[in-house]
Structures are given as structure tokens and as C-alpha cells.
Amino acid sequence: MTLEAFQNMVFPVKNKLYRFAFRLLGNNEEAKDVVQEVMIKVWSGREQLDNIQNMEAWCMRITKNLSLDRLRQQQRRPTDSLEKGMHLSHHSLTPAEATELSERMKRISELMAELPEKQRQVMHLRDIEGYTYAEICEILEIDMSQVKVSLFRARNTVREKLQKMDAYGLA
Amino acid sequence: MDLHEVERLLEKYWQAETSLEEEQQLREFFATGQVPAALKGAADLFAFFQAEQGKTIGQNFEGAVTKQLKVRREGKLISMIGLQNVGRIAAGIVVVVAATFLIRQEIRKSYPKELQDTYTDPQMAFEETKRALQMISNSFGKAKKEASKMQMLNEAEKKIQSKSDSDKISI
Numbered sequence: 324m325t326l327e328a329f330q331n332m333v334f335p336v337k338n339k340l341y342r343f344a345f346r347l348l349g350n351n352e353e354a355k356d357v358v359q360e361v362m363i364k365v366w367s368g369r370e371q372l373d374n375i376q377n378m379e380a381w382c383m384r385i386t387k388n389l390s391l392d393r394l395r396q397q398q399r400r401p402t403d404s405l406e407k408g409m410h411l412s413h414h415s416l417t418p419a420e421a422t423e424l425s426e427r428m429k430r431i432s433e434l435m436a437e438l439p440e441k442q443r444q445v446m447h448l449r450d451i452e453g454y455t456y457a458e459i460c461e462i463l464e465i466d467m468s469q470v471k472v473s474l475f476r477a478r479n480t481v482r483e484k485l486q487k488m489d490a491y492g493l494a
Numbered sequence: 495m496d497l498h499e500v501e502r503l504l505e506k507y508w509q510a511e512t513s514l515e516e517e518q519q520l521r522e523f524f525a526t527g528q529v530p531a532a533l534k535g536a537a538d539l540f541a542f543f544q545a546e547q548g549k550t551i552g553q554n555f556e557g558a559v560t561k562q563l564k565v566r567r568e569g570k571l572i573s574m575i576g577l578q579n580v581g582r583i584a585a586g587i588v589v590v591v592a593a594t595f596l597i598r599q600e601i602r603k604s605y606p607k608e609l610q611d612t613y614t615d616p617q618m619a620f621e622e623t624k625r626a627l628q629m630i631s632n633s634f635g636k637a638k639k640e641a642s643k644m645q646m647l648n649e650a651e652k653k654i655q656s657k658s659d660s661d662k663i664s665i
Contacts, residue, residue, distance in 0.1 A: 326563060334556055341551035355551060362559045366566060424541070431542040451546045453514060475510035482508050485535035 324369045332372075333365055336379050339452055340386045346447045347390035349436060357393065361385045380454075383462040387444065427488075434484050442477035445470055495523050497530065504536055 340361055344354035361382055365372070375381045435443055444463055448454045454462070459470045500523050506512045507520060523529075524540035 326560070329563070330556070330560065334559075337555060338550045341555075342546060342549050345549070355555065358551060358555070359559055359562065363562060363566060366563050424538075427538045428542050428545060431538060450517070450543050453517075455514065471510055478508050478510055481539065482535075485539060489535050 324372060329366060329369060332378060333362060333382065336382055337362075339379070340382055342451065343383055343444075343447060344386050344390045346435075346443065346451075347387065347440075348393060353393060354390075357386060357389045360389050364389075377458070377461060380458050380461045383448075384464065387462060430488060431481075431485075434481055438477050438480060441465070441469070442473045442480070445473040446477040446481075449474055495519060500533070504533070 337358060340358045341354055344357040345351065348354050348357065364385055365382060372378070435446065438446065441463070445459055448459045448462060449456075456467055456470050460467055463470070500520070503512060503516050503520055507517065512520070521540055521544070524533075524537050525544065529537040
């Protein structure tokens with residue numbers, strides 16, 4: 324496989340890989356490092372790429388494994404806020420409204436970071452990346468029922484916390 | 495989409511029973527911004543998802559990875575992490591060498607003057623060495639004389655001892 328063919332095949336998924344790594348690690352630089360490692364790993368094994376049915380899911384799986392390896396090595400949970408670098412359109416908002424929205428986004432980001440690892444992964448892959456259940460099974464190497472249960476629990480936890488946020492305010 | 499339909503889909507969403515198409519309909523509804531106060535929490539959540547989808551790894555990434563892949567193709571992998579590690583090791587070595595040099599300088603300063611190399615002229619150094627050796631040789635000579643006196647005394651003591659022993663036996 325030529326470098327150009329490889330770039331055309333793998334580079335388009337770089338942002339998905341980055342967002343997933345970032346969701347797992349909570350750190351911008353580490354997420355970039357992981358995506359770079361994924362690219363190098365896939366390039367090194369390019370002779371076997373013909374046997375891979377879903378290239379994107381395979382790259383996402385490698386991203387997950389490398390990110391979790393890093394977390395295990397550091398024995399930590401993601402802590403950085405995902406609020407940094409958000410691209411929200413604030414055109415029609417007053418400065419006060421924009422600040423409030425930014426605070427709420429930060430709070431939601433924290434809600435997701437507080438979810439158990441599997442639930443966080445499933446919710447990210449479904450609600451942010453829009454993968455099918457079958458693709459999530461392939462990426463996370465778990466069965467369909469686990470995917471559905473994790474998604475149900477994640478969404479319900481987030482729903483409850485959002486209701487509390489609305490009832491008691493951001494503080 | 496009317497509000498009833500939105501609420502119905504949203505309930506399905508919380509139960510993790512929506513299809514990707516239904517989730518897309520919800521995204522589109524919340525993206526309009528015309529959301530009743532009762533659905534503010536859900537609106538925030540979907541706004542968060544939208545913001546997350548816009549996150550990208552950065553423009554320089556492809557160029558940096560391409561360089562890495564080209565190097566890799568040539569059989570020489572220099573990863574960013576590897577370079578960082580090499581840099582750390584090199585910095586460590588520089589610190590150790592500098593510390594050793596400084597400590598050595600300090601130790602030299604604290605040496606007594608006699609131990610320092612003060613002669614730059616080889617002939618003068620030779621003469622001084624000869625003088626020092628001569629002095630040691632003289633001292634050895636003196637010590638030898640004193641030692642021979644001691645030997646005489648020892649022999650005299652032995653003779654007296656043997657004489658007194660033989661007197662005791664005869665009595």
C-alpha cells in the first residue's frame with residue numbers, strides 16, 4: 324500500500340480517533356500522541372489491512388486499547404475538563420448567556436467524565452460519533468446486550484443529574 | 495416536528511430505544527434553538543454533543559504524522575515520545591557531567607597546596623623529586639641504624655635471660 328492510499332484511508336477518521344482518545348484520557352496532548360501511535364501502528368501493519376473489514380472500527384479499537392493502556396500505566400481517571408476547545412456558536416447570545424451556557428457545557432462534560440468507563444465509552448460512541456450498536460460492539464469488543472445496558476444506564480444517570488442541575492442550579 | 499413527538503422521542507432516547515434516525519431528528523430539533531424551558535436539560539445535552547462533534551485534532555497533525563510515516567518507511571522510527579525520552583536522558587547526562595566537574599573543582603580547591611601539581615618545568619620537577627626521594631632514603635638509613643641498636647639490645651636481653659635460667663637449674 325502506498326503512503327498516499329494509506330493517508331486517504333486513515334486520515335479522514337483522525338478527528339473521531341482524537342475525540343475518543345480525549346474522552347478516555349481527558350488530556351489534549353496525550354490524546355494526540357495516542358492518535359499518532361495508532362497511525363504508526365496501522366501503517367506498520369499495512370500488509371494485513373486487506374483482512375480488516377471495518378477499517379474505522381479497527382482504528383477506534385486500537386485507540387481505545389492504547390488509551391486504556393496509558394490510563395493503567397498512570398493509574399488514573401480522566402480529570403481534565405473537556406470544556407476547553409469547545410466550538411459553540413454564541414452569535415445570538417449576550418455575554419451573560421454565553422457564560423451560563425459555557426458553564427452548563429462544562430458541567431455536562433463533568434457529568435460524562437464521572438460515568439463508569441464502559442458507560443462513558445458507549446455514550447460517546449453513540450451520541451457524539453453516531454455509531455450503530457453493531458459497530459460499538461466491534462470497537463469495544465463487547466456483546467450487544469452490554470452495549471444496550473451501558474447506554475441505558477449512562478443516559479439515565481445523565482438525565483437524573485441534569486434534572487438536579489435544573490432543580491438546584493449549577494452550584 | 496411537534497412538541498408531543500419530541501417528548502415521545504426523548505422518552506425513547508432516555509430508555510436507549512431510539513434508532514440513529516430518531517436521534518438525528520432530536521438533534522435537528524434541538525439545533526433550532528426553539529426549545530421550551532421544560533426541555534432545557536436535554537437541549538443542553540444535545541448542544542454539548544454538537545459542540546463535541548466539532549472538536550478537531552488540529553491542522554498540523556497530518557503533516558507531522560506523514561513525516562513520521564516516511565521515516566518509518568525508511569526503517570528508522572523516531573516517535574515524538576522517543577525523542578522526548580532521548581532528550582530527557584541527554585539532559586540527565588549533561589547535569590551529571592556538569593555536577594561532576596563542579597564537585598571536582600571544589601575538591602581540588604580544598605586540597606593542601608603540597609598535593610597540588612606546582613611544577614611546570616620538568617627539570618625542576620625532577621630535581622624536587624630527587625630531593626624528596628633522597629630525604630626518604632636518609633630517613634630509611636637512620637631508621638636502619640636505630641633498628642640495629644634495638645637488635646643488639648634484644649640479643650643482650652636473650653643472653654641474660656638464658657644465663658639466669660641456667661643458674662636457677664644448677665641451684
